[in-house]
Amino acid sequence: MVKDQIEARGIHDPRLLEAFRKVPRHLFVEEALQNQAYEDYPLPIGDGQTISQPYMVALMIDALQLTGKEKILEIGTGSGYQTALLAELGEEIYSIERIPSLAHRAITILNRMGYYNVTVKIGDGTFGWPEKAPFDAIIVSAGAPDIPEILKGQLAEGGRLVIPVGNSSVQNLFRVTRTPEGFKTENLGACTFVKLIGRYGWRNHA
Numbered sequence: 001m002v003k004d005q006i007e008a009r010g011i012h013d014p015r016l017l018e019a020f021r022k023v024p025r026h027l028f029v030e031e032a033l034q035n036q037a038y039e040d041y042p043l044p045i046g047d048g049q050t051i052s053q054p055y056m057v058a059l060m061i062d063a064l065q066l067t068g069k070e071k072i073l074e075i076g077t078g079s080g081y082q083t084a085l086l087a088e089l090g091e092e093i094y095s096i097e098r099i100p101s102l103a104h105r106a107i108t109i110l111n112r113m114g115y116y117n118v119t120v121k122i123g124d125g126t127f128g129w130p131e132k133a134p135f136d137a138i139i140v141s142a143g144a145p146d147i148p149e150i151l152k153g154q155l156a157e158g159g160r161l162v163i164p165v166g167n168s169s170v171q172n173l174f175r176v177t178r179t180p181e182g183f184k185t186e187n188l189g190a191c192t193f194v195k196l197i198g199r200y201g202w203r204n205h206a
């Protein structure tokens with residue numbers, strides 16, 4: 001998976017590649033799908049949600065430019081797989097999931113794996129986590145109709161927000177960086193995610 005899907009597509013950060021080698025992706029999917037856990041596509045994790053394609057997870061984390069010292073906010077814990085990778089690559093991880101059953105499953109596995117630098121809460125992540133802000137990195141792993149201003153406001157100086165933005169079937173991945181002069185926005189290319197549902201995301205589930 002790491003060599004053929006991630007390195008071969010141009011991601012070379014050694015810390016990131018090492019984290020992907022270390023975190024056992026099959027433990028984050030149900031038993032019947034474990035033989036497909038390292039394939040080049042997303043998989044269902046229940047409640048109509050998915051664990052993203054490995055390369056997409058790598059691309060998004062790579063865009064955060066982590067050095068190991070960051071306080072990170074993740075919106076959309078899902079299976080907890082990306083959370084575990086962030087725990088390997090950053091210092092303090094805060095993660096929000098709106099579906100309680102997914103959050104509980106992720107908390108159980110992350111605890112079992114010994115990721116004590118992770119705090120998961122259940123709720124609408126489109127509000128961010130104001131009490132823990134500012135963040136050096138914010139990663140949104142569901143597609144939004146636009147970039148929520150409230151999340152930009154929770155970035156530290158130099159902080160990066162990575163978020164898919166578009167309609168419900170296709171999005172573009174954006175990186176917003178807070179600079180002393182204001183916010184810099186880059187388009188990193190097309191992607192497809194489930195909907196970010198909430199006050200500053202999609203209001204409907206359809």
Ligand code: SAM
Pocket residue numbers: 045049050051052075076077078079080081082083096097098099102123124125126141142193194195196197198199201
């Ligand atoms: N990165 C995850 C993983 O490794 O398994 C996959 C995330 S999945 C593509 C997107 C997740 O975002 C779903 O679990 C969904 O319930 C969650 N989500 C959608 N809207 C949300 C919101 N407003 N706040 C928190 N989580 C949300």
